[in-house]
Amino acid sequence: MAITVVGSVAFDSIETPAGRRERCLGGAATHFSLAASFFTEVRVIAVVGEDFGPRQEAIFRARKVDIRGIERAKGKSFFWEGSYLDDLNEAKTHQTDLNVFASFEPKIPAEYRDSQFLFLANIDPVLQRRVREAMPDVKLVAGDTMNYWIKDHKQALLEVLKGLDILLINDTEARMLAGNDNLVQAARAVMAMGPSSLVIKHGEYGASLFHRAGADGKASQTFRAPALPLEEVVDPTGAGDSFAGGFFGYLASQPELTPAAYRRAMFYGSVMGSFAVEKFGTERIAKLSRKEIDDRFLQFRELTHLD
Amino acid sequence: MAITVVGSVAFDSIETPAGRRERCLGGAATHFSLAASFFTEVRVIAVVGEDFGPRQEAIFRARKVDIRGIERAKGKSFFWEGSYLDDLNEAKTHQTDLNVFASFEPKIPAEYRDSQFLFLANIDPVLQRRVREAMPDVKLVAGDTMNYWIKDHKQALLEVLKGLDILLINDTEARMLAGNDNLVQAARAVMAMGPSSLVIKHGEYGASLFHRAGADGKASQTFRAPALPLEEVVDPTGAGDSFAGGFFGYLASQPELTPAAYRRAMFYGSVMGSFAVEKFGTERIAKLSRKEIDDRFLQFRELTHLD
Numbered sequence: 001m002a003i004t005v006v007g008s009v010a011f012d013s014i015e016t017p018a019g020r021r022e023r024c025l026g027g028a029a030t031h032f033s034l035a036a037s038f039f040t041e042v043r044v045i046a047v048v049g050e051d052f053g054p055r056q057e058a059i060f061r062a063r064k065v066d067i068r069g070i071e072r073a074k075g076k077s078f079f080w081e082g083s084y085l086d087d088l089n090e091a092k093t094h095q096t097d098l099n100v101f102a103s104f105e106p107k108i109p110a111e112y113r114d115s116q117f118l119f120l121a122n123i124d125p126v127l128q129r130r131v132r133e134a135m136p137d138v139k140l141v142a143g144d145t146m147n148y149w150i151k152d153h154k155q156a157l158l159e160v161l162k163g164l165d166i167l168l169i170n171d172t173e174a175r176m177l178a179g180n181d182n183l184v185q186a187a188r189a190v191m192a193m194g195p196s197s198l199v200i201k202h203g204e205y206g207a208s209l210f211h212r213a214g215a216d217g218k219a220s221q222t223f224r225a226p227a228l229p230l231e232e233v234v235d236p237t238g239a240g241d242s243f244a245g246g247f248f249g250y251l252a253s254q255p256e257l258t259p260a261a262y263r264r265a266m267f268y269g270s271v272m273g274s275f276a277v278e279k280f281g282t283e284r285i286a287k288l289s290r291k292e293i294d295d296r297f298l299q300f301r302e303l304t305h306l307d
Numbered sequence: 308m309a310i311t312v313v314g315s316v317a318f319d320s321i322e323t324p325a326g327r328r329e330r331c332l333g334g335a336a337t338h339f340s341l342a343a344s345f346f347t348e349v350r351v352i353a354v355v356g357e358d359f360g361p362r363q364e365a366i367f368r369a370r371k372v373d374i375r376g377i378e379r380a381k382g383k384s385f386f387w388e389g390s391y392l393d394d395l396n397e398a399k400t401h402q403t404d405l406n407v408f409a410s411f412e413p414k415i416p417a418e419y420r421d422s423q424f425l426f427l428a429n430i431d432p433v434l435q436r437r438v439r440e441a442m443p444d445v446k447l448v449a450g451d452t453m454n455y456w457i458k459d460h461k462q463a464l465l466e467v468l469k470g471l472d473i474l475l476i477n478d479t480e481a482r483m484l485a486g487n488d489n490l491v492q493a494a495r496a497v498m499a500m501g502p503s504s505l506v507i508k509h510g511e512y513g514a515s516l517f518h519r520a521g522a523d524g525k526a527s528q529t530f531r532a533p534a535l536p537l538e539e540v541v542d543p544t545g546a547g548d549s550f551a552g553g554f555f556g557y558l559a560s561q562p563e564l565t566p567a568a569y570r571r572a573m574f575y576g577s578v579m580g581s582f583a584v585e586k587f588g589t590e591r592i593a594k595l596s597r598k599e600i601d602d603r604f605l606q607f608r609e610l611t612h613l614d
Contacts, residue, residue, distance in 0.1 A: 181395075182537075182538070182539070182540075183511070183536045184536050184537065184538045185538065202512055204490070205509055205512035205513070206512070206531075208536065222610075223610060223611070224513075224533040224610050224611050226531040226611075229490045229491050229515065230489075230491065231489070231491045231492065232489070233489075260613070260614055263613050263614075264613060267613065301613060303529075303530060303531050304530070304531050304533075304611045304612070305611070305612055305613070306567070306570050306571060306574065306608060306612070307567055307570075
């Protein structure tokens with residue numbers, strides 16, 4: 001079933017120990033939709049400026065991503081500049097120019113209305129909430145956020161969380177959001193804010209899936225997917241969004257949301273995240289084949305299964 | 308088959324957010340041997356002082372650990388005092404008194420000579436090497452070390468590594484020993500120093516098994532065992548040694564060291580580590596039943612397996 005995703009489509013200038021790229025296509029909705037496109041139909045809601053042209057469009061079109069919901073506005077697209085020179089696990093932001101995103105008012109194209117799955121990628125929770133409210137009848141809603149919104153826009157974020165089925169965040173964000181250093185306790189606290197499922201991403205150590213269980217609201221950890229320690233991480237940008245795209249894209253492709261489907265979805269999330277970091281920006285995912293995805297899925301299975 | 312282990316048997320005073328214990332039984336050889344005793348016969352080589360009495364002996368005897376190789380010397384036993392108040396993943400050492408360990412000269416009892424497995428727990432690499440050389444005919448040798456020896460006694464440690472089949476260390480130690488922040492590259496560098504297998508422990512994120520592969524000396528990661536994020540970690544002391552005991556104890560119990568046996572050994576390592584932290588010192592492992600171990604093994608399998 002089709003996913004509608006709202007989030008940033010942007011230009012990124014990135015420096016890592018492997019090199020530097022100027023103004024490559026980036027943004028959470030970009031990474032998410034390219035990864036999810038291997039599993040299901042994906043429709044993007046975003047805004048771009050006059051610098052977004054046929055070269056950028058072609059990257060979406062090659063993966064058959066629906067970009068009719070990408071609005072063109074006067075001005076420049078969202079721009080981010082960052083580096084990972086000291087620590088590949090944490091971006092150092094040098095510059096963030098919201099540009100056309102500063103006055104973005106998401107509009108949902110009529111053609112997107114029958115989407116059964118909605119993904120609220122990492123943007124201002126006020127915008128996430130607006131899109132959520134405009135699509136009340138979707139079957140499953142997942143979302144992402146980041147430390148900036150948790151720290152400085154918590155009230156707006158808490159409103160978003162009430163409307164989520166699944167939240168995907170990393171360890172630091174989970175601890176920050178819950179105000180609790182113990183991950184199991186933090187998971188429970190976060191699920192009490194709304195989402196009945198929580199994916200906590202551990203970077204190079206994989207990711208954990210929690211479900212809210214029973215009347216006591218107790219968090220139960222149900223699955224742990226590995227990550228592949230890589231010989232060389234070229235560019236971590238978009239790894240989390242690619243994880244989300246693999247995870248949610250796979251769920252949307254399934255006839256039923258069984259526990260087994262969630263487990264496989266966690267694996268596909270890890271798989272897409274592991275590809276994303278192998279090249280700069282969208283380079284690796286844009287050139288990926290379904291066979292490569294399935295081969296790495298089996299490699300992850302081999303890595304974690306007793307027999 | 309029987310394991311001989313050399314390492315510290317000590318008294319620990321420990322403070323964690325869960326409370327404080329004065330002079331409880333500790334030491335790497337203690338935690339290792341209690342954990343390994345659930346799988347095979349274990350024989351300890353260590354030295355203790357006059358403060359080591361029937362109460363401490365009883366803890367070993369209850370698990371049928373052979374302590375004929377624990378020498379009694381004039382003076383006090385090794386003493387460590389530490390806390391985990393800021394970070395449960397890292398001990399802050401307040402005091403280390405080597406006491407009788409300062410002049411320890413390991414002697415191998417005649418009854419230990421037919422041990423096929425040897426574990427060199429975390430002590431001065433000079434002592435590790437001496438025991439290794441005194442038991443040249445063992446079938447498999449594994450060992451542990453820590454940042455202190457890597458930093459200030461590297462030459463002696465490198466000599467020990469040449470005689471190891473398996474080294475068990477944590478992420479920080481692997482990176483420090485190899486001088487390389489990338490774990491896969493670090494694993495390859497460490498295995499080039501001697502051990503053909505390497506277990507890297509990731510704390511609450513589990514552990515990875517690497518084997519040296521092929522003529523090019525390339526490191527291949529073969530397995531990733533999970534850890535159970537715990538609701539409450541009472542005392543992390545001895546978690547790594549208990550992991551080693553479960554891992555090596557299980558290997559020693561197997562008729563053949565197949566890849567499947569190594570995978571299960573990684574799981575048993577994680578299982579024993581997860582129990583160790585539930586109470587202070589040796590309290591939890593000392594009271595453990597084989598059924599509890601097997602139940603948690605199944606829980607770990609459920610946590611990581613797709614179906």
